[in-house]
Amino acid sequence: MLNIQHFVYNYLIEVGASTALAKYVNMLALLIALFVVVFIIDFVIRKLLIGLFAQFASRSKTNFDDLLVANRVPRNIAHIIPLLIVLEFIGVVFTDFPGFENFMEHALKVFAIVLILWIVRSLLHAIKDYFKTLERFKDKPIDSYIQVFMIFAWIIGVFSAFAIITGIPFINFITGLGAASAVIILVFRDTILGFVASIQVSINDMVRIGDWITFEKYGADGDVIEINLATVKVQNFDKTITTIPTYALISDSFKNWRGMTNSDGRRIKRALYIKQQGVKYLTETDVEKLKNIELITTYLENRQADITAYNQTNAINKDLLLNGRNLTNLGVFRKYIDVYLKNHSAINKDMMIMARQLAPTTQGIPLEIYAFSSDKRWENYEYIMSDIFDHLIAALPYFDLEIFELPSGTSFKSILVNNSPS
Template sequence: MTDWGVDQSHLPLTATLLSAATIIFAAIIIYWIMSGPVSRLVNKKISGSKTLLDDYLLPPSTIHVICIVTVTILCANFLPPVFRYYPSVSVYTDKGCSIINIAGISWVITSVAKGACDYLSHTETNRGGSLVLRNLVTTIVWSIAALLSISILLNRDLAYVISGLGAMAAVLMLVFKDSILGMTAGIRLTINKMLKVNDWVSVPKYGAEGRVEDLTLTAIKIRNWDQSVSSVPPHALISDGFTNHEAMLEKGVRQIRRTFNVDVNSIRRLSPEEMNQFAGEPWTKNINLQKPQVNLTLFRKWLRQEIADLPDLSPEPRFFVKEHPHTSSGIPIEIHLFVKCVNWVRFEELQADFLDNIIAAVHHFGLRLYQAPAGHDLLSLKNDTRS
């Protein structure tokens, strides 16, 4: 190099810079080859294969990550010897390149793990478990990478770094409280199959009701029926409780449960003339209409028959009509049944038609439903007092 006009004292520095430039240039060429022809060839082979697993494990994004990591690892392994004549620089290059190696390997592992979890979520119904597993693997891998990087920077053993973290346990617990609680709650929710993506859930404390869109270590995203989005901590579902309606939908039935408050003043025994209107109806075949009957008793028997005649009635669980104790609002009559209809619009229509029929039939038995006086009722009362 002295023939090129380079001073003898600058030869080591010049050789070092040229070597580093050569390595970087070679890395650029290798990256161009890998991200170009090699990547296209690999993608073509993967897309042409009959198996679905390789499509998820090695998508174009993961192959691109592997190309970048391969080049950086090559640089990280070839650059440190170049600076061996400069110990002050070599210390930092050695540590920096080691950290780059760790970060690159972690990046590849998490990318492949993401693909594997995506494959599991595609082939299994429990997509929420795959999401939690992906978050768990990512957290563990990057936590180990962070510990290894710290040990390299401090030039200490990994055991020393871990023991040092013990002294900071209180601070770490405070900083990563949500992540730790979310991780344990997410694992419990997944293992016990309590929750998965696309489940219909209700979380009353947070005013959330809708479909689960995403599960992470720190939040569960719920798309409410009004299209707003609620973010609920996973540990809140364990500590405060929630309702998962998905089992009801999977069984193919939905519940109709309503209570009608009958005005006590309208309950009486019907006269023979009033009972004649029910003669010949199927629900009266075991009733002696020649004897005075209580109108509320007849109403309950008619109600049972109406429920039994519903074309969409589910035989299991069993339906019932229950009379509750007397209250200040009358006598509550509760109906409890299940119908074989999970379509939201059709269910609401079926339920409304059935309840409307019950309300319209009450006066045929000489009964009245309780309603707190308001509006027209008070106006009628005022007119009656004047007259």
């Protein structure tokens, strides 16, 4: 070995070269030879490992090995043996230069740490991709866990590299960082908050990939497409992307529409504002006229019979319509809405169906429709709701009712024209 490592040196001394020049040329020749050998070994091992993995992946039923190849796990592992060879023979190359030898050993150990981190990262990416192919993990924030693990791995790797460079034992180096913990917490504040938030979001099942969420504070209204350690990405319905800090999911209020998506219907909750001055008691003539509306014919006949019997039994003076019991056009219209919704093919009959009157406002009397459409798809839902209200708005005049509407410029113009002296 001694003759081999000094072969070039001995040859140059024999031909009359100086000792210093012979040492440098000898070191350079050995370094080139080592790198050539290591390059060849690395190439062979890399091709061999990748070939074996690819062959094994083509025969196996699981796709995990395919993902290992796709994420370059075999390629990164193949660098381990050449690195070990370099570490073993670096002392031979720099036998005449102890200072260089010490520096190169430290540099190679640091590179070994980086190589291990590369292998861990590629392996974790393969695991992440594999989990995303499993149905039960598709909507889980796997990216967050991978990022958390990699952050800890990089922290340990950086600390190990500093320990090697400074010559301080790793344990002593870690304990000496106690004074710097406040600075570390400050620097990694968002990361720590994101890590805690990711755990809480996952444990409490608050958000999944694919959920439709509405976050007014950040202007987000769309589907969650990515959840990682620091951010949650939401693709809005206009195809823009909104980025939300992960910890905002537990510190602020947002709406998750998953419950609606998983339910049997999508809620319709909208009101018609009826003019108060149009509300009136119905005379017998009015009731007979409304009996032509088939949906409420039976209801009016039964209701009118009950009211007439009550008024006659109690000797109510019906010369004044206010006395006794009476039907109102608004009440009959409310009943019509109820029957109409229960007969509508797009309304889920197993869920709440209600037409209710809310407290009067300066814009009229709110008559609210509360029901659930069977079809939850946005486009179809909007069509169903529009269809219902188109019909009800058009039906209002049959009950001598009107929608409240603020006067427009045309209204004022008509008043001025009608009141102007001819």
